[in-house]
Amino acid sequence: MTIKALEGASDTELVARSATGDVDAFGKLYEKHRRRVYSLCLRMLGNPTEAEDMTQDVFMQVYRKLGSFRGEAAFTTWLHRLTVNQILMHFRKRHVRMEAPTEDEDLKELIEPGTERPQAMSVVDRVALEQAIAQLPPGYRAVFVLHDIEGYEHEEIAHLLGCSVGTSKSQLHKARMKLRKILRSEG
Amino acid sequence: MGCLAYQEKISDYIDGLLPIPERQQVEAHLSTCRVCHAIYQDLVMICEASRNLPDYEPSEVVWQRILAEIAPSGAGAPIARGPRWPVRRFLPPMSRSLRWHPAWAVAALLVIVGVTAVFLRHPIQLIEQPAPSGIHWTDGHRQLTIRRTNRIIVHKSHIQVDLVKQRIDELQKRIEAAQIRWSPEVRALYERHLSAINHCLNNCQNQLTRQSRDPAVRDVYEATLRAKLELLKQFAEM
Ligand SMILES: [Zn+2]
Numbered sequence: 001m002t003i004k005a006l007e008g009a010s011d012t013e014l015v016a017r018s019a020t021g022d023v024d025a026f027g028k029l030y031e032k033h034r035r036r037v038y039s040l041c042l043r044m045l046g047n048p049t050e051a052e053d054m055t056q057d058v059f060m061q062v063y064r065k066l067g068s069f070r071g072e073a074a075f076t077t078w079l080h081r082l083t084v085n086q087i088l089m090h091f092r093k094r095h096v097r098m099e100a101p102t103e104d105e106d107l108k109e110l111i112e113p114g115t116e117r118p119q120a121m122s123v124v125d126r127v128a129l130e131q132a133i134a135q136l137p138p139g140y141r142a143v144f145v146l147h148d149i150e151g152y153e154h155e156e157i158a159h160l161l162g163c164s165v166g167t168s169k170s171q172l173h174k175a176r177m178k179l180r181k182i183l184r185s186e187g
Numbered sequence: 188m189g190c191l192a193y194q195e196k197i198s199d200y201i202d203g204l205l206p207i208p209e210r211q212q213v214e215a216h217l218s219t220c221r222v223c224h225a226i227y228q229d230l231v232m233i234c235e236a237s238r239n240l241p242d243y244e245p246s247e248v249v250w251q252r253i254l255a256e257i258a259p260s261g262a263g264a265p266i267a268r269g270p271r272w273p274v275r276r277f278l279p280p281m282s283r284s285l286r287w288h289p290a291w292a293v294a295a296l297l298v299i300v301g302v303t304a305v306f307l308r309h310p311i312q313l314i315e316q317p318a319p320s321g322i323h324w325t326d327g328h329r330q331l332t333i334r335r336t337n338r339i340i341v342h343k344s345h346i347q348v349d350l351v352k353q354r355i356d357e358l359q360k361r362i363e364a365a366q367i368r369w370s371p372e373v374r375a376l377y378e379r380h381l382s383a384i385n386h387c388l389n390n391c392q393n394q395l396t397r398q399s400r401d402p403a404v405r406d407v408y409e410a411t412l413r414a415k416l417e418l419l420k421q422f423a424e425m
Pocket of ligand 1: 189190191193216220221222223224
């Protein structure tokens with residue numbers, strides 16, 4: 001199949017061709033999904049160099065595991081799950097602390113009445129938000145990215161991170177509160 | 188229930204995860220408490236903004252590295268499989284007893300291309316000598332050409348050697364000052380790469396003093412200098 005003929009090919013076709021060693025087909029697959037994978041890596045890891053290394057690792061894994069991909073699962077879902085697992089494995093290898101911070105740290109995220117102006121923010125700047133996300137502790141960041149950006153449910157997050165649903169919920173809330181704090185202090 | 192208890196429920200409230208009685212309690216509180224209401228509004232805004240964040244583009248070097256690992260080679264070995272940064276995949280050790288000869292040149296070229304390919308963030312023009320078939324690639328935006336033959340690949344783009352050397356000196360000074368803060372692993376990694384690159388540079392320089400017009404040696408020399416510059420840049424940022 002020529003590169004041009006690959007233009008309209010579905011993921012399933014591209015996967016099938018890639019599995020036979022068709023580098024052009026795999027290139028097309030990469031081209032279609034690289035931004036999604038890289039952006040997820042970038043947000044979870046908070047560092048472009050590490051995100052690029054991770055993107056490479058993910059696609060190498062994809063290439064090796066193409067044979068085990070079951071066509072009935074959507075490729076994007078499978079790829080997404082593989083990416084998340086790869087990132088979490090990276091955190092585990094590097095002993096990144098994923099559990100909730102201590103009670104004292106938690107309390108700092110809560111607002112006592114009368115301690116701040118009761119005005120809501122007027123606008124959330126995209127760049128400022130990205131920078132604020134990068135400042136979150138890894139545990140908060142992972143839950144926030146998975147839930148609020150990638151649309152995972154707490155049950156899935158709890159399963160992936162090996163924590164309870166309650167922990168996932170409270171980490172998410174604290175992540176949002178921390179983001180708010182960062183954004184307000186900058187705004 | 189005080190404000191702090193309500194604040195803890197705001198996220199679940201936004202996500203629609205509260206049972207009806209609790210939801211009504213939170214709603215009642217938000218309608219009377221300005222502080223908690225402002226927090227609620229902020230969190231809603233953060234959630235909405237997060238859903239609409241754009242995707243980003245990885246640099247082209249990522250695909251080149253993947254391609255280098257997966258592309259089938261005529262010789263059965265991948266090209267440009269250099270050390271990835273900062274992963275600890277070291278350059279092959281070079282024996283001091285090795286004299287300059289074709290096989291060594293091939294090894295040196297592979298090392299350089301590997302290092303260069305990894306560090307360069309710009310599209311790489313690789314040309315081979317001599318020139319049978321190679322891999323042509325388009326990533327949708329521009330044509331990339333990665334060719335290979337007998338695993339000899341030269342990075343061919345001439346650089347201003349004096350400027351590069353000057354920049355290398357500057358970076359080395361910066362690194363000397365910063366090195367104290369490095370862990371032993373990082374220092375070992377740095378020294379190992381640097382020594383492999385210096386070894387190659389020395390060999391090129393020796394060769395160039397004898398045959399100053401050999402363009403192949405010149406290419407290797409320039410590519411190595413560039414690799415050194417990129418290596419120092421990476422470490423100077425640490
Ligand atoms: Zn309140």
